[in-house]
Amino acid sequence: MFSLSEENYLKSIYHLEAIHGKGISTNSIAKKLETKASSVTDMIKKLAEKEVLVYKKYQGVSLTKLGRKEATKIVRKHRLWEVFLVEKLNFSWDEVHDVAEQLEHIKSPKLIDELDVFLGFPKMDPHGDPIPDKDGKFQKIEKKLLSTLEENKIGICVGVNDSSSDFLKYLDKNNISLGQKIKVLSKESFDGSSTILINSKEITISKKISNNIYIQS
Amino acid sequence: MFSLSEENYLKSIYHLEAIHGKGISTNSIAKKLETKASSVTDMIKKLAEKEVLVYKKYQGVSLTKLGRKEATKIVRKHRLWEVFLVEKLNFSWDEVHDVAEQLEHIKSPKLIDELDVFLGFPKMDPHGDPIPDKDGKFQKIEKKLLSTLEENKIGICVGVNDSSSDFLKYLDKNNISLGQKIKVLSKESFDGSSTILINSKEITISKKISNNIYIQS
DNA sequence: AAATAATTTTAGTCTTGTCTAAAAAATTAT
DNA sequence: ATAATTTTTTAGACAAGACTAAAATTATTT
Ligand SMILES: [Mn+2]
Ligand SMILES: [Mn+2]
Ligand SMILES: [Mn+2]
Ligand SMILES: [Mn+2]
Numbered sequence: 147m148f149s150l151s152e153e154n155y156l157k158s159i160y161h162l163e164a165i166h167g168k169g170i171s172t173n174s175i176a177k178k179l180e181t182k183a184s185s186v187t188d189m190i191k192k193l194a195e196k197e198v199l200v201y202k203k204y205q206g207v208s209l210t211k212l213g214r215k216e217a218t219k220i221v222r223k224h225r226l227w228e229v230f231l232v233e234k235l236n237f238s239w240d241e242v243h244d245v246a247e248q249l250e251h252i253k254s255p256k257l258i259d260e261l262d263v264f265l266g267f268p269k270m271d272p273h274g275d276p277i278p279d280k281d282g283k284f285q286k287i288e289k290k291l292l293s294t295l296e297e298n299k300i301g302i303c304v305g306v307n308d309s310s311s312d313f314l315k316y317l318d319k320n321n322i323s324l325g326q327k328i329k330v331l332s333k334e335s336f337d338g339s340s341t342i343l344i345n346s347k348e349i350t351i352s353k354k355i356s357n358n359i360y361i362q363s
Numbered sequence: 364m365f366s367l368s369e370e371n372y373l374k375s376i377y378h379l380e381a382i383h384g385k386g387i388s389t390n391s392i393a394k395k396l397e398t399k400a401s402s403v404t405d406m407i408k409k410l411a412e413k414e415v416l417v418y419k420k421y422q423g424v425s426l427t428k429l430g431r432k433e434a435t436k437i438v439r440k441h442r443l444w445e446v447f448l449v450e451k452l453n454f455s456w457d458e459v460h461d462v463a464e465q466l467e468h469i470k471s472p473k474l475i476d477e478l479d480v481f482l483g484f485p486k487m488d489p490h491g492d493p494i495p496d497k498d499g500k501f502q503k504i505e506k507k508l509l510s511t512l513e514e515n516k517i518g519i520c521v522g523v524n525d526s527s528s529d530f531l532k533y534l535d536k537n538n539i540s541l542g543q544k545i546k547v548l549s550k551e552s553f554d555g556s557s558t559i560l561i562n563s564k565e566i567t568i569s570k571k572i573s574n575n576i577y578i579q580s
Numbered sequence: 581a582a583a584t585a586a587t588t589t590t591a592g593t594c595t596t597g598t599c600t601a602a603a604a605a606a607t608t609a610t
Numbered sequence: 611a612t613a614a615t616t617t618t619t620t621a622g623a624c625a626a627g628a629c630t631a632a633a634a635t636t637a638t639t640t
Contacts, residue, residue: 151627172588185628187589192626204588204635235477245471252469254462260452368597389618402598404619409596421605421618 150251160217169206218282224250225271232272239272240314274305293356300329301361308358321345367468377434386423435499441467442488449489456489457531491522510573517546518578525575538562
């Protein structure tokens, strides 16, 4: 059994590995968890003891199979709860993350699988992220950043890279949501900003924005 | 804001006050929380600081209005989650308590009130206990212990005094559930056991059992 | 190849919540 | 009223998880 804190470390390392591959640095974990590197060192020693990750001094860490399995369970819980909040409790997609951060730590063998049944085995969470099934399996969907789309090309919004309330509210304000068609009208090479057509409206978005929107094209 | 541990103390003291009135002893709190009296002393000092209870050395504690309000919130959450688990996730009444013990600590202004809406503002939890509304109000239902019912009198089961899985499974096994009519056929003065008619079947139950079933008559 | 900078680890401290053992106070029995 | 018992509090310790400051290691410049 893992403590709330241990679970948060596992999840963070899992997400970091998804982006950067094996060998996650102490500092990057510290940044993600908004804690100090020294605290991370303490904790990863403990997690190495528990054999959910491999740790060599100064070399960063990598999850073991067991560690990945545990992390996947937490991600599954997080995303299923997010679906529940949006589908059943009238939460909007920018309100769910913080509550799901708490709910993902509830321990009950039955709870999460029944929730899955109740929700009809959803494959995606409200932000377009895949939900692992009971066995931890999920299909990776084809997606790329809007920032990589060339001028005059069209894509469909299928996810976001940042689930913060601030960013999602910005998207709402500009009528950007999952399933929306987005056409890149022009790109400014100076600052990376681009003008896009969405909902038959032209808007200009910064590089930071287009770097946080996933599309399928 | 209160920690998980503080919330558990508040809830326990609240429940003890409901039975024994003001001035709850250190020992009784320790017993309820399965901890040591010395730990309780430490914690009630902290809670007194936070003005949720009044504490005088060697005199036990009493909740303040604020303390009662906080405790009621937690009870509301606990019972609403229990309803959710039974009504929506196919839990039986003996499976919900432990999960609700975890869920009751989730902090979200919106979550619990939306859950209330989603469930249709239930007035009772699966064990017949009243659910406080948004303002902490709830009606106390008229009920007494089955053990106080005289021979040949009839009552309707409206609640249980013990929500442990073991006890509830015993009730299931004997087809005793909320809403059931129960007639006391005879009472044995020697050990307090009684023979009752339920579901047109005669069964003999111990004093301990009849002391944990609430009826309306 | 040094020197400098950045990263990581260690050492020591703190807070929360718990515990045991001993002391103090209150209660009960004689 | 005194003694014995029970309850409660205090004192000191510990584990988890975090922090700061300093030391050790690795990476980057010059
Ligand atoms: Mn999320
Ligand atoms: Mn999400
Ligand atoms: Mn319960
Ligand atoms: Mn209940």
